[in-house]
Amino acid sequence: MTSPARMRPQHPATHRVVDLAETFALVVPPDATPLDEALTATGVTVSSADVADGDVFVAVPGLKVHGATYAAQAVAAGAVVVVTDAAGAVLVRGAGLSVPVLVSPDPRELAGPLAAHVHGHPGRDLVTVGVTGTNGKTTTTYFVDAALRAAHATTAVLGTVELKVGDEAVESPRTTVEAPALQGILALARERGAGAVAMEVSSHALALGRVRGLTFDVVGFTNLQRDHLDFHGDMDGYFRDKARLFAPEQARRGVVVVDDEWGRRLAATSPIPVETVATHVGDPVGDDADWAVVAADIGLDGVGSTFTLRGPDGARHEAASPLPGLVNVSNAALAIVLARAAGVELATAIDAVAHAHEIPGRMERVVERGDGFPLGLVDYAHTPDALVLALEAVRPITPGRLVLVFGSDGDRDQGKRPIMGQIAARLADVLVVTDENPRSEDPAAIRAAILEGVRAERPSGTDVHEATSRAQAIRDALALATDQDTVIITGKGHEPTQEIAGVFHRYNDRDVLLAVRAESTRARAESHA
Template sequence: MSLRDLADRIGSAEGADVVVTGVTLDSRSVAPGDLYAALPGFNVHGGRFLADAVAAGAVAVLTDAEGLALAREQQTPVPVLAVPEPRGVLGDVAAHVYGAPSEQLTMVGVTGTNGKTTTAYLVESALRANGQRTGLIGTVETRIGDERLESVRTTPETTDLHAILGVMRERGVDACVMEVSSHALAMHRVDGVVYDVALFTNLSQDHLDFHPSMDDYFRAKASLFTPRRARAGVVCIDDAWGARLAAESGIPTTTLATRPGAPADWTVDEAGAGAFTLRQAGTGACVSLVAHLPGHFNVANTALAALALLGIGLEPSAVEAAMAVAPDVPGRMEVVAPGGLDGPRCVVDFAHTPDAVDAALAALRPSTEGRLIAVLGAGGDRDRGKRPAMGAAAARQADIVVVTDDNPRSEDPAEIRSAVIAGAQEEVRAGTGRAYEIIDGGTRSSAIVEAIALAVVGTGESRPVDTVVVLGKGHEKGQEIHGVKHPFDDRDAVRAALAAVTSSGVTS
């Protein structure tokens, strides 16, 4: 791609006749032929690293007025394109440098507070079962065909996104399914991509450390449902935010309701054991499906995935067949131990918002023979307002709540736990909580051991099997404490705790 052509696209006066073969905003990742995007950062401007970028082979720079001043100060020897808002044009630039790969793929985007990962996995798994070669981008991983890569964030930076899509195109991928976060939408990470279908799961309190209000959070999500970002939408209207989005959507939008009596294009008739019928209003058309993961919210996730498949052209019979295959969704209602005479059922889930905690515990209650024991914490340096609400949700649903550390980051873990415990205790005092014991479990490993020890003591031939559910981190393989990411996997911690507790001779 000619730098002159890029300059014309973004309205920059500079435009030397230089060939650009890649784009990056990380000076440490520059390869020969790259355009280096020197953007303002949280702590330092990318223009401070111009010399490093040029030394690594950058042939041009995209930046703002401050970056231009830094380039002049450093006498940067490559062309500099300066625009008022470089992040706002970077997606379009990256798309053109990599040859607009998303235009040659079927693109499915999933947004919402909870359920993005599960819904994305459901769509991707069904497309693969239908014979398509797929790509997946999300919280857990990035997958290009059979190659799996670790994801740094839910939605990559726009330069990385278009590069990944370019690799997908080169490797013959037919369709890419990706999670689209509110941060990504607000920070232009998905600019340059137009989704064939965009899905909305739900909206509830989260990320209010980044968004100043719930309305701002909603508007970020709603921006996906505009002509420059998607051709068609599917919106679950089970909550008021979904209903508002459906009313305000700027693209053709199909609505889904999973609650009885709600007016929607498609509704759900549940038959039990996860089986349900997705029925179209007016026509009587229906699709018979099974939610492979427990909980009503997974009925909604499954129905959304099915409507996405219909929206990109699959026949109802093909959707039914493809979705009969159960996907493996890491850290989402993942059963680590099935439970029995020698110990509790143990489940790990990513639930990290009040609504998600409530829904996960409610989903496990019907299949829990004994006590439901919840282990949870809240993240540091993030939305503080949801901490007591998460504790309250746990106290409403669980019999025993063990509060622990999530990712404390730079905060005092004990102070975070105290806020969660306060919310749980207030729920019990108000008479709306069922928890009869609320425990400060301390560190995550010790809390998991304590919860499992309680359950093992309560399990035996004459006693019903307890369920221990560890919430908040799901698939994650690290715990961030004071700037250091320590290896930690809830699933491994549960297995280790089970082994330690049962071998120690704890019995009923």
């Protein structure tokens, strides 16, 4: 697989390192190798594994290991200079490297602006849209990209699922890549004639400066729900990091969904101009949001949702989401307003979003109902609120029982596990509790915490099953279901791997679901032969 950090322009600009040092006030330590006036650089990276010839290697302090520990590998791979802090400079000197070292008090904060400068600030030549929030970032970003593609011949979409420039795509290692990799991708997009970029911006990325050096034309906020509290501490800390995207140096204008208290708080305190979007099931009488959404059919046809979008001028526009559920009405409306703010005609944006392609792992219809098989869906819902929204969205399109396969991540917020169990027991009929990404934790302990919540809601334990293998959980779910039922597999969505005891195994819910269906079909055929 191509590394995201290798998605760079084929014809990069060349910069003298002495000029970079002067521009960014980088200091040469007294005992370090002096800078050669002729030394040049063509790229930037924070990963020694992704160094290309001519790179500046920015060695940042990590939670456990300082990046300067890997300076020797970076130099061997072609790095021409190391930029780090004082502690990192000591490590480089201790390794006996003769490569020039430049010191910055905060190399992590510097990485984005430095990479943007080296690549000629590519974001300034593109229409840039960023989307943040707990749930709905991926869906909204793909909806925005659909609208941007209706107005631009070539676009890029960057997020949790993939990093895609035009027709070239690679798997994404995280929701928002490191700052130098991001600037390289933007430069590649510009080189290939892209006119616009839509991207997801995670709270981790905002806290760690991964989008520094880029000022978005417009940014959007979906919602804020319990997640990542192991990193942010509490909901207020989580909100503060999300709100960083709405700083004047980070974005010019914003669009905020005000369906929860956090959206309303962001809209009220944002230092940049924002438009607001509110979602309703009934008539929005008295609503003072700039854009009011009235959902008419939230997926009862089994596929999409229709709604009316009332604009600031009072005009009403008929619109649709290709995905079921009220949450996807909200995502579609946000995407339409974001696209409009990014220069796409409103009617064009509405039509493009309504016809957006299926999004991997987001209410993805993998197996259709019929021939004795249930409707089989894969969805990324991995937070309590997202699970509620997913189950509520598919209940109206389920004639029989709702069968849920789910788990919870290891090494993440442990408090949400029993909450997820309670929600599942309340809203689904049949539960198959299994593993998600246990990481370094004992998978049985994670399942036990979930089952504790299940028992609190359903003491009888009726229709509650446990599977130690995720693939087996899917087999069990299909075996338990009829063609009147719906099987929804949540938590991993598009993810191509499962992390167990620190090892990444190739695994995908969609692939397993299709394989199990094929196995069942063959077994039926053989039994009738």
